[in-house]
Amino acid sequence: MTQTRGIPQRLNIAQTAYWSVNHRVNSALPGYLIIASTKTTSDLSDLSSEALRSMGKVFAEIQRALTTLGAQRVYISRYGHSPGFPIHFHAIPIYPWVEDLFWQDERYRVLEQFANGPGETPTDGAELTLFVWREFCERADPPPIKGPSIVEIISTLRQSIKLS
Numbered sequence: 001m002t003q004t005r006g007i008p009q010r011l012n013i014a015q016t017a018y019w020s021v022n023h024r025v026n027s028a029l030p031g032y033l034i035i036a037s038t039k040t041t042s043d044l045s046d047l048s049s050e051a052l053r054s055m056g057k058v059f060a061e062i063q064r065a066l067t068t069l070g071a072q073r074v075y076i077s078r079y080g081h082s083p084g085f086p087i088h089f090h091a092i093p094i095y096p097w098v099e100d101l102f103w104q105d106e107r108y109r110v111l112e113q114f115a116n117g118p119g120e121t122p123t124d125g126a127e128l129t130l131f132v133w134r135e136f137c138e139r140a141d142p143p144p145i146k147g148p149s150i151v152e153i154i155s156t157l158r159q160s161i162k163l164s
Contacts, residue, residue: 013154014161018051019058021161023154024090029098029136030145030153031066035059035076036088044087058163059089065160066093069153075125094128097146102131 011023017038024032035058037047044052063074071093078089102108102123111127136142148156 013157014163016163018054027137028142030150031093033091034088037086040086042087062091065157070095072096092132101143
């Protein structure tokens, strides 16, 4: 696999004609993946019908692979709006130990004041995504990892993700 759109080869995991999958460059959380269009566009409506059809299959395969690695939840979402990047989606694995760290960090209890009554669950994807971004992507000294390293996860995902 060669370097894809400036992503170091060591982070590339899989690719189809329409989608590439790599580990997020600045994430210390093993398995935080980026699923990017191989076409330079920031608009889903610019993608071909075949690319759009294959998107669901790619998402399902990524979720399956991350769940197999122990993620209790996998959030797949689009956030970016920076010019020059192809449309891409973040696949964020929430392992049990990640949620435990969230609950242990008192700084994130401030989020409870924004709720208007009790929710369906004690926390939600928005809060856990914020936690992952701040703690595993932006901190110079992220929390310790429990389980396989990024290198080990990438190796496992290269073997287990089947996009064809």
